[in-house]
Amino acid sequence: MQIKKFKKVLVANRGEIAIRIFRALNELGITTVGVFSKEDRYALFRSKADESYQLNPDKGPIDAYLDIKTIIRIAKEKNVDAIHPGYGFLSENPEFVDACERHGITFIGPTSDIMRAMGDKISSKQMAIQADVPIIPGVDHAVHSEKEVIEIAEKVGYPVMLKASNGGGGRGMRIVHTAEDMPKEYAEARDESKKAFGDDQIFIEKYLKSPKHIEVQIIGDNYGNVVHLYDRDCSVQRRHQKVVEYAPAFSIPEETRQVIFDSSLRLAKTVGYRNAGTLEFLVDADNNPYFIEMNPRIQVEHTVTEMVTGIDIVQTQILVAQGYTLDSDEIQIPSQESVETTGYAIQTRITTEDPSNNFLPDTGKITVYRSGAGNGIRLDGGNAYAGAEITPYYDSLLVKACSHDRTFLGAVMKSTRVLKETRIRGIKTNIPFLINVLNHETFKSGECYTTFIEDTPELFL
Numbered sequence: 001m002q003i004k005k006f007k008k009v010l011v012a013n014r015g016e017i018a019i020r021i022f023r024a025l026n027e028l029g030i031t032t033v034g035v036f037s038k039e040d041r042y043a044l045f046r047s048k049a050d051e052s053y054q055l056n057p058d059k060g061p062i063d064a065y066l067d068i069k070t071i072i073r074i075a076k077e078k079n080v081d082a083i084h085p086g087y088g089f090l091s092e093n094p095e096f097v098d099a100c101e102r103h104g105i106t107f108i109g110p111t112s113d114i115m116r117a118m119g120d121k122i123s124s125k126q127m128a129i130q131a132d133v134p135i136i137p138g139v140d141h142a143v144h145s146e147k148e149v150i151e152i153a154e155k156v157g158y159p160v161m162l163k164a165s166n167g168g169g170g171r172g173m174r175i176v177h178t179a180e181d182m183p184k185e186y187a188e189a190r191d192e193s194k195k196a197f198g199d200d201q202i203f204i205e206k207y208l209k210s211p212k213h214i215e216v217q218i219i220g221d222n223y224g225n226v227v228h229l230y231d232r233d234c235s236v237q238r239r240h241q242k243v244v245e246y247a248p249a250f251s252i253p254e255e256t257r258q259v260i261f262d263s264s265l266r267l268a269k270t271v272g273y274r275n276a277g278t279l280e281f282l283v284d285a286d287n288n289p290y291f292i293e294m295n296p297r298i299q300v301e302h303t304v305t306e307m308v309t310g311i312d313i314v315q316t317q318i319l320v321a322q323g324y325t326l327d328s329d330e331i332q333i334p335s336q337e338s339v340e341t342t343g344y345a346i347q348t349r350i351t352t353e354d355p356s357n358n359f360l361p362d363t364g365k366i367t368v369y370r371s372g373a374g375n376g377i378r379l380d381g382g383n384a385y386a387g388a389e390i391t392p393y394y395d396s397l398l399v400k401a402c403s404h405d406r407t408f409l410g411a412v413m414k415s416t417r418v419l420k421e422t423r424i425r426g427i428k429t430n431i432p433f434l435i436n437v438l439n440h441e442t443f444k445s446g447e448c449y450t451t452f453i454e455d456t457p458e459l460f461l
C-alpha cells in the first residue's frame with residue numbers, strides 16, 4: 001500500500017455536489033478549496049469551502065468550470081494535493097485527468113485510460129462484449145451511412161434508437177419507428193451530436209419498450225480490488241432524465257439482480273476499474289438485463305446507496321485515491337460479503353421546474369425557504385435558501401431530499417412527509433408533482449418503468 005496523504009483538495013464543481021464533497025473532506029480532516037464562476041460569486045457553496053477562488057470571469061458561467069488551465073493554475077498556486085471533479089463539467093474528461101497527472105496533482109477518479117475505454121457509449125459497449133456482458137441488440141461501432149443504419153434497423157427490427165456516442169443527460173437519443181423516417185432522423189441525429197457533443201459518432205440499437213433502468217454502484221481501489229454496493233432503480237424519468245431514484249432495486253427478480261451484479265464486477269475487473277463508478281442497465285419486460293453505459297464518476301443519486309449500505313462513497317473515493325486498499329482500517333470493506341443493505345432509501349430531486357409550464361426551469365429570488373427534516377431524512381442542497389437568487393445558467397436542482405426506512409412504503413411515507421413540510425416561495429418547484437409520483441400505486445408497488453411519467457397524465461393534476 002503506497003499512501004499519498006492529502007492535506008488540501010480542490011473541488012472543481014459547484015452547488016450541492018461541491019458541498020457534499022467539502023463535507024466528506026472535512027470529516028477526513030482535509031482542507032477544502034472551492035472554485036466559482038463570476039456568476040456564482042454570491043452562491044452559498046463557495047463559502048462552505050475553507051478557501052475559494054474565482055475562475056476566469058471572461059469565460060462565461062459554464063466554460064469557467066471547464067477551463068482546465070485556470071483550475072490547474074489555482075491548484076498549483078494553492079498547493080493542492082488532489083482534485084475532485086464531482087459530476088458533470090470536467091468529471092468525464094480524460095484530458096483533465098492527464099493535465100492533473102502532469103502537474104503532480106491526484107485526480108480523484110479513474111485513470112484517463114479507463115475513462116477513454118468507458119467514457120463513451122460505443123467503447124464501453126465494446127468493453128462489455130469483451131467481458132461477456134449482455135448489451136442491447138444493435139451495433140458496437142459508429143455507423144457511417146444512411147444505408148448502413150437502415151440495414152441494421154431492419155436486422156434488429158423497428159423501433160430503434162439512434163444514440164450519440166458522447167451523449168449525456170438524456171440528450172442525443174432519437175427513437176425511429178420506420179425506415180421512411182430514418183434518413184431525416186439520421187441526418188438530424190448526426191447534426192445534433194456534432195453541435196451538442198463535439199462529434200458526430202452515432203450508433204444504433206433496438207428501442208426497448210418501457211424497460212426499467214437499474215444501475216449498480218461499484219468502488220475499486222488502486223490494486224485491483226472491486227466491490228459493488230448493490231443497485232438503484234432509476235426508472236422514474238422524464239425525457240430520459242432521472243426524477244426519483246431508490247435503493248435497492250427490490251422489484252427485479254433476485255436472479256436477474258445477481259446477473260447484473262456479476263456482470264458489473266466482471267466488466268469493472270476487465271477494465272481494471274478504480275475509484276467509484278456506476279454501470280447502467282435496462283431490464284426489459286421479460287427481465288432480461290442489458291448494459292447501456294458506464295459513468296466513471298460520482299452520480300447525483302449516490303445518496304440512496306449510502307443510506308442503505310452505510311458506506312460513505314465520497315469519502316471512500318478520497319481514501320482510495322490516496323492509495324488505501326478497500327480492506328484497510330480507513331475503508332473497512334474487506335470483501336463483497338462485508339457489504340450489506342438495510343431497508344430502503346428514496347431520493348427525490350426538488351427542482352425549479354414548473355410542471356404547469358412544461359417543466360420550464362423557473363428563475364428569480366427565493367423569498368421563503370423552509371426545509372423538512374426529522375427521522376430518516378437526508379438533505380443535500382445548498383443552492384436554495386431565503387434570499388437566494390436562482391439564475392438560469394445552471395441545472396435546476398435545488399435540493400435532493402432522501403428518506404430511509406425499514407420498508408419501502410415507510411420510505412414513501414417519509415419522502416412524502418418531507419416534501420409536504422418543505423416551503424419554497426418566490427419560484428416554482430416540482431414538489432406537488434413529486435408527491436403525485438410517490439403516491440401513485442405503480443410507484444408504491446415498485447413497478448415503474450422509464451416511460452411511466454409520460455404514460456401517466458394524472459401525475460400532472
Ligand code: ADP
Pocket residue numbers: 136161167168169170171173205206207208209211213237240241280282292293450
Ligand atoms: P444518458 O447518458 O443521456 O443518461 P443513457 O444511455 O444512460 O443516456 O440512457 C438514458 C435513458 O434513456 C435510459 O435510462 C432509458 O430510459 C432511455 N434509453 C436509453 N437507451 C434505450 C433503449 N435502447 N431503449 C429504450 N430506452 C432507452
